[in-house]
Amino acid sequence: MSKFVKSTASKYKFGAHMSTAGGVSNSVVNAHNTGCNSFALFLKSPRKWVSPQYTPEEIEKFKNFVKEYKYDPMTDILPHGQYFINLANPDEEKALKSYDSFIDDLKRCESLGIGLYNLHPGSSLKGDHPTQLKQLATYLNKAIKETEFVTILLENMAGTGNLVGSNLEDLHAVIDLIDDKSRIGVCVDTCHTFAAGYDISTRETFQKFWDDFDKIVGLKYLKAMHLNDSKAPLGANRDLHEKLGEGYLTLKFFHMLATQFDFLQKIPIVLETPQDNDDGYGEEIKLLEWLENIPEDKKLVNDKEFMEKYDTLQKNGAKSRKEQMTKFEAKQKKPKRQAGTDIMSQMKKKAKK
Ligand SMILES: [Zn+2]
Ligand SMILES: [Zn+2]
Known part of the structure; x- marks a missing residue:
């Protein structure tokens, strides 16, 4: 018996990252039992370069569960690439190793009939950033040619500088270089966006x-979202996911997202909040579906039930938020050696000559 019933009334595809323990097909059962209308999973161990291929039986089980629990594998399932894949790595050997794991992931998607795949776009490290963006695009083009239908989503990142996708311009630069633009898209992570x-x-x-x-x-490239609150304040460049309502985005943000941005209704919106087990996700999905039904025009401050929930969640996260604010402020005070100031001093030197 599933503890959480999948909503048929919600206009949104709220879901969460599911475990594949015991076999990839179990992710579908877990998603169903958690009340997910969309879900994410790892296609293989997120910490190992090579994992055994799926057996034909496992693939069939996955496909049968997808049918039984009424997920559209082309739009409702968003596998997450391994964190160490870095197609923008200036070290060719390492980039090639990444590519092997990446193309293996894409082929796994297609063997399961999955139409979307989420990738952290990597880092240019010590390389020239624009050059490494071109390298990333070259690998993406190659992968698209070597596969049939899966769409690759680049996730926006929380960092700065070398981390690809920390700003919208990076995402544009890469997409611009993709030959078949029907096979590329973006996944916006709310925590990363705010922290960036x-x-x-x-x-x-x-x-x-x-x-x-x-x-x-x-906007046509927006194909999915990762839904997380942020433990760290605005612009802290820290990738620290928080439970909904406990971070700096607050429950008001998630209410707004669930009521006022209709174009988000078609895409998978997947939770990656820190939870001890899937029940935590099930409860957050129900929380979102509850928020969805609080009318946007209702004055939230006068809504006693909402404000009580808001306060409880903010209280739960207060200690973490304070810790991160202290760290952020300490970092702000440290004298920074910014690229910008270096350029300024170099220009001054040149002017003197
Ligand atoms: Zn994410
Ligand atoms: Zn993250």
Whole structure:
């Protein structure tokens, strides 16, 4: 018996990252039992370069569960690539090793009939950033040619500088170089976006983010979201996921997302919050579906039930938020050697000559 019933009333595809323990097909059963309308999974061990291939029986089991539990494998399932895959690595040998694991992932998707795949776009490390973006695009083009239908989603990142995808311009630069644009897209992670310095916490600023996204990347490339609150404050560049409502985004943000941005209704919105078990995800999905039914025009501050929930969750996360704020402020105080200031001093030197 499943503990959480999958909503047929929700307009959104809320879901979560599911375990594959005991076989990849178990992720589908877990998703069903957690009440997911979409879900993510790892296609193989996230910490090993090579894993055994699926047996034909396991593939059939996966496909049967997908049918039985009514998931559309082309749009509702979003596998997550291994974290160490870095196609932008200037070290050719390492980039090639990454490519092997990456193409193996894509082929696994296609063997299971899955139409989407999420990738951290990697880091240019000590290489020249624009050159490494081109290298990444070259590998993506090659992979698209070597596969049939899976769409690769580049996830936006929380960092700065060398980390590819920490800003919208990087995502545009890579997509621009892709030959078959029907096979490329973006997954926006709410925690990463906020930590990267995009203030998405209010109606106006969240709308502005999507306007910028549309202008720079193109909304048609938005194919999925990762839904996380952020333990770290705005612009801290820390990838620290928090449970919904306990971080700096607060429950108001998730209410806004679930009521005022209709274009998010078609895409998988997948939780990656820190939970001890799948029940935690099941409860968060129900929380989102509850938020969805609180009308947007209702004055939230006058909604006693909402405000009680808001306060409880903020209290739960207070200690973590304070810790991260202290760290962030200490980092701000440290004298920084910024690339910008270096360029300024170099220009001054040149001017003197
Ligand atoms: Zn994510
Ligand atoms: Zn993350």
